[in-house]
Structures are given as structure tokens and as C-alpha cells.
Amino acid sequence: MTENLQADCVQSRQAGFIQRFLKPTGRHPCGIACNTHCQIQRFHKQHCTEPPCGILHSIAHRTGGLSNHMVPMKIAIADDELYVCQQIRECLLQYSTQKNVDMDAPDIYTDCRTLYNTDLSGKRYDVVFMDIDFSGENNIARLFSDSYAVRERCSDGLALGTYLRHILGHQNFDIIYVTSHENYAIHAIPIRPAAFVQKPVTFQKIAHALDDMLYYRDISHRIFKCTSxxxxxxxxxxxxxxxxxxxxxxxxxxxxxxxxxxxxxxxxxxxxxxxxxxxxxxxxxxxxxxxxxxxxxxxxxxxxxxxxxxxxxxxxxxxxxxxxxx
CATH class of the missing domain: 2.40.50.1020 (LytTr DNA-binding domain)
Known part of the structure; x- marks a missing residue:
């Protein structure tokens, strides 16, 4: 039963992602992320003829073949160059297909202000791919309160990243910076980005960044650390x-x-x-x-x-x- 369930889940995730991805306004209808148990149960009811056995949530851990992201990943892309956003979008589609990771169609922002003014509490992004340099927005730090504005030497993407990290502070929220300037990494370290992707964007670079992010996120879900x-x-x-x-x-x-x-x-x-x-x-x-x-x-x-x-x-x-x- 678990092999059939695994195959059906993978197939359903791929088909669902491609369908959502091809719709410009396609968003996951649920604003609140359902847990893995609920998602597996739903797939079971739709695709399996055998009755449920035990607690289906455990299947995801014990088969090893099911993705940690049964709930589609919610992704945003922020870059003032639309063609870069489209490149990242295509890389995400390829990654989803090759790695069996379910994703919603990404939201695209071509300026910092729009992303800043967006109510992210309802979207609950898992990861934001963000440019560091937004042309014409060098004073973006003025959008934010003084307590969370970064040093003057940091540009707008870093200021916005600081805002997202400190104000929104999702535990499962990651930032992947996309930049043409390798030396910006030094300034961004306090923001705790998951990865840096240096332009020009390629599938290999995006895949490597996502692999690293999902690996460390998986570790955080599998291991609990405490002082005893x-x-x-x-x-x-x-x-x-x-x-x-x-x-x-x-x-x-x-x-x-x-x-x-x-x-x-x-x-x-x-x-x-x-x-x-x-x-x-x-x-x-x-x-x-x-x-x-x-x-x-x-x-x-x-x-x-x-x-x-x-x-x-x-x-x-x-x-x-x-x-x-x-």
C-alpha cells in the first residue's frame, strides 16, 4: 500500500504543481498550511483503494520517498529585472519536476515597496528569492523603523531582508539572495540567508541553493537540541x-x-x-x-x-x- 501511496503522491504533486504554475494567478487555495498527516490522508482517499492502516503521518517518515513538502512550498521572487524573475521561475519548475518537490506558482515582485506593503501573514512564504540591488530604490531603508534598518552601507535588498527576518520572523521562512556582487555576502551574514546565488542565474545554481536550504530545514525537523x-x-x-x-x-x-x-x-x-x-x-x-x-x-x-x-x-x-x- 505504501508503495502505491508514494507513487500516487509524487504523481499528484507533479501534476498539481504544473497546473498551478501555468496559471498566472494560481495560488494554493488554503491560506493556512495543512500538516503532512492531513495531506497524506487526502492523497490516500483520492488514490488508494486499500483502507488506511495505522497513523498515516508515520508513512511519510518511514518510506523515505515522500517529500517533506506535501503542502506546496510558497515562494516569492523579488528582482527589478523581470527576465531574471522569469529565469528563476523556470528553474523552479525544472527543480520541482526533477526533485518531486511540490511548489505553488511563485509570486513575482519587481520592486521592494510592493513586497514590503504585501500582507505576508496570509501568504506565509517558505522562501523568498531576492535581489540585493533594486535600481532607483537606494533609500529603501527609510521604509523601515530605525530599529530594524541596516547600516547605511547595506543596500535595499539587505534592508528588506532584515525587515522580513525580524518583523515577520517565520520559523520556516528563508531568504535566498540573488546578486551580481559576491562581496555583499559579508554584509548579509547577520540576516541569516539560506544561500547566495550569483548572477547569471542557472538551474545548477538555483538547485544547489534549494538543496542546501531543504537539507538544513530537514535537519531542523528531524533533530531537537537542548541543554540537559x-x-x-x-x-x-x-x-x-x-x-x-x-x-x-x-x-x-x-x-x-x-x-x-x-x-x-x-x-x-x-x-x-x-x-x-x-x-x-x-x-x-x-x-x-x-x-x-x-x-x-x-x-x-x-x-x-x-x-x-x-x-x-x-x-x-x-x-x-x-x-x-x-
Missing amino acids: NKSLVHVQVSHIRYLNSCGRKVYLQTTDSRISFYGKLSEVQQEPCFSSFIQIHKSYLVNPDYIDHISSNTVFLQGSSHEQLPISRAYQPLVEQWLMKG
Whole structure:
């Protein structure tokens, strides 16, 4: 079943991307990104004849063939030269086809002001390809508050990048700078761009930048880092059964150990690696891959220990929503 599901998902992602890409106004209709579990369930219902087995979210991790971007990537391109935007757009289409990465048709901006004035909270871009030099906009930093304006020596693309990073601050938001000047990289380091692409744009350059970005993003989704007993600990997210908080500490229960560190669960759960976990209580966050079954007020986990975790009344609607998706 998983092989059929994998093939159908890949085929559907490619067809869907090309269809959206060829429509000038084609945007993903959902303003809020659905999680991977929901997307796989949707593909399963459309393309598979066998009944679902277990938690479908785990299929994405265990087959190894499904992309991390079951939800189409949302991309913007900002460059004052339209032909450069079109070159990047064509490279993205080729990348999507070759790498089986689903993408929405990119939004194109040919000036900084338009992108600055765009309400990005609804678009939630995953990555923005951005020029550093926009002709005629050398004073772009004046658009921004003094606290986030970059040094005078930095040009408009860097100022806008600083604004996007500090004001919008999506955890899954990346900037890839497209520039003719290699020395700009020194000034841009504090903005934490994912990559630099030096003009002229080629498919190899765009593909290399996206490969790097997706690799490090994948690492951030698979590994959680924390400080426990004054030592830095790296934990594979797939081995985490659940997290719970008590007082000033968060306890992380894995398949074979229990790790504690100082922090707040409300802050920890904002990490990208826990985006698929389910909050069942203000003090509990559960990995759905380890859920055996759920009653009205209890989550029963898999394993010989038969652990049971409480579902608080406040979080019952969230659990019910998750069950409806599954």
C-alpha cells in the first residue's frame, strides 16, 4: 500500500504543481498550511483503494520517498529585472519536476515597496528569492523603523531582508539572495540567508541553493537540541514519544530514556520539529506515531509500558479535529 501511496503522491504533486504554475494567478487555495498527516490522508482517499492502516503521518517518515513538502512550498521572487524573475521561475519548475518537490506558482515582485506593503501573514512564504540591488530604490531603508534598518552601507535588498527576518520572523521562512556582487555576502551574514546565488542565474545554481536550504530545514525537523545537565543533547524527533512540563522544566520521553531541561512547553512546541505533534493538555505534547488509541479523556500509547496521558477538557476539540483529519 505504501508503495502505491508514494507513487500516487509524487504523481499528484507533479501534476498539481504544473497546473498551478501555468496559471498566472494560481495560488494554493488554503491560506493556512495543512500538516503532512492531513495531506497524506487526502492523497490516500483520492488514490488508494486499500483502507488506511495505522497513523498515516508515520508513512511519510518511514518510506523515505515522500517529500517533506506535501503542502506546496510558497515562494516569492523579488528582482527589478523581470527576465531574471522569469529565469528563476523556470528553474523552479525544472527543480520541482526533477526533485518531486511540490511548489505553488511563485509570486513575482519587481520592486521592494510592493513586497514590503504585501500582507505576508496570509501568504506565509517558505522562501523568498531576492535581489540585493533594486535600481532607483537606494533609500529603501527609510521604509523601515530605525530599529530594524541596516547600516547605511547595506543596500535595499539587505534592508528588506532584515525587515522580513525580524518583523515577520517565520520559523520556516528563508531568504535566498540573488546578486551580481559576491562581496555583499559579508554584509548579509547577520540576516541569516539560506544561500547566495550569483548572477547569471542557472538551474545548477538555483538547485544547489534549494538543496542546501531543504537539507538544513530537514535537519531542523528531524533533530531537537537542548541543554540537559549542562551538556548539549541532540535527540532524533522520531524517537520522542511525548513531552510534558512540570514547573520550570520540560521532560522529553524517548523510546529508551527521559531527558529534562529548563524551558517552557509553550515555547518548545514552536520548534519546527514538533509541528506534527498533538497538544492534548497544557502540559503534554504527543508524537502521533506512538498513539495506540484514544478515549474521551485519555491517550493510550504503544509499547509494553502502556502509558496513558490525560486529555484536558480545553484541548479535547483539538484532539477531535486531529481525529477527523485521520
